[in-house]
Amino acid sequence: MKTLRRQRALADYTLAALARRKVKNSALVGVFSLVVFLLASAMFFASALRHEADTALQGVPDLIVQHLSLGRQGMISEDRIAELESIRGVSKVRGRLWGYYYDRVVGANYTVMVPDGGAMPPPGQVIVGEGVLRARGLDWEGAPLFLSRKQGDLSRFDIAKTFDSDSALLTADLLLMNEADFRAFFSVPAGVYTDIAARVRNANELATIVDKATRIMPDERFVTRDDIARTYMKLFDWREGLMVALGAMAMLAFAIFAADKASGLSAEESREIGILKAIGWDTRDVIAMKLWEGGLVSIGAFLLGCVAAYAHVFWFGATLFAPVLKGWAVIYPDFPLAPVIDAAQLVTLFLLTVLPYAAATVVPVWRVASADPDAVMR
């Protein structure tokens, strides 16, 4: 009880002392929160992107077979489907049709696909991502989409449906077509596909299956889900690298700020500590009071920075970082990131900011407070 009361009295004094220097302390909290805001925004953003990537990978087939011609991907024959199905452990083998369409009207690239089952649009109709509508300015309901492959050619498609923005990272530039429309639009003959996707019942058998398939189809390339995951991660790692650079700058600013704090106390602060010591405060009391001060400033700023970063990333779509981190394209996905917070990263950020600040506050105080208080008399 006595200890609690002592801490309460010290905290009360600290609050009163902080209130005396409103401008200085507000500036301190402002700088501190800004550093936390930048770092936490980067962390939240990276976590959310990784989460999106993981979600995206869940829908990826276990194995994709591509035909290579002159070292580049070519169309693959549908005969390969039967050959792949003949390997034990392989299921749901299907040919996929997809490609890219460069829209000269707006200078954007669309990904055109024939959907697998469920969402197949009727002939003459397409399902589009919201980015396509935005790029084309098709704001009103029922507006047709005209696509041109060459000068003087124009194909009309009615929009059957639009993807909602929850899946925008994957669907912003997507255009889904009926198989017949796709083959007609891109002049793809019957009997060939862009690639072949397959499921493997037991993931442990994947390497053996790829081995067998390579022997049966030596001209084809086999891409596993792990290969795709690696590519995704490389992409994210590279973008995270940018964030690390930004984070390093923020940390450097913070280090300079903390070093300045650690380098000494103002004459007024030193005098105040002398007075407190002279009237009966122990060195421990002074340090405890300064820890309260450092704690209130740093934890307050940490919470402020984190909440601001959360709002920035998950409510305002990470406006500051999005152009760099989401990639370069005419069609930026417009989507709210699913709020994903990595507790371990938050704890790390807490340890990297709050603790050094508290230490930087305490060291000079300890130096002053451990001196004889009679200096205040002279």
Next chain:
Amino acid sequence: MISLSDVSKTYNEGRPNAVTALHGVTLDIARTGVTVFMGPSGSGKTTLLSLVGCMARPTTGRITLDGEPVSGLPERFLTELRRVKFGFVFQRFNLIRGLSVLDNVMLPAAPSGEDPKAVQARAMMRLEALGLAEKALMPVEVLSGGETQRAAIARALVNDAPVLIADEPTANLDTALTHRFLDIVAGLRDAGKTVILTSHDPRIISASAVTAVVEMRDGQMVRGRG
């Protein structure tokens, strides 16, 4: 009884700027009286007051408080003594700016872990006795010189310390305020407190409330009266 035996104090010892402020002072200070250390600037009276008030340790010699040696105690015990046994009024009063009068007066009790309501009640009682109750919630910067001094006295008394130590308490006060201060000192003496002051103010040295005067010069005690 506060006793000093052959006490010396050297600041910055072992450095080129070392200064010996006190040379072999031997002195007994009676409890329940008012003792004044007098002398010109640089005579060592403030250093002597610091040593008596456990704010610094002597370089050589021994200080005892009611028979208990205090000069060799570790810092945390000295702090405890300062909080429990002594109340300090500094020459420039050293109230903490930006805080209210009441907050300032309650400060010495903060580390004691006492019930804040009891401390507040005691602080208000002190302020009332010194005629400052109505200014309790004002920031200390708005107080006049005399009020600031009384607030400093209230702070020195809030822990009910038996010894009040004041360094040049009337240096910045006019005659009326000096007499008011001497009345407060007389009241404290009558209440059984020990009051130790430094001063070169003749109004203080000749005051009837003063029971002993120690004259200092060049870090040495030249004369004692009472």
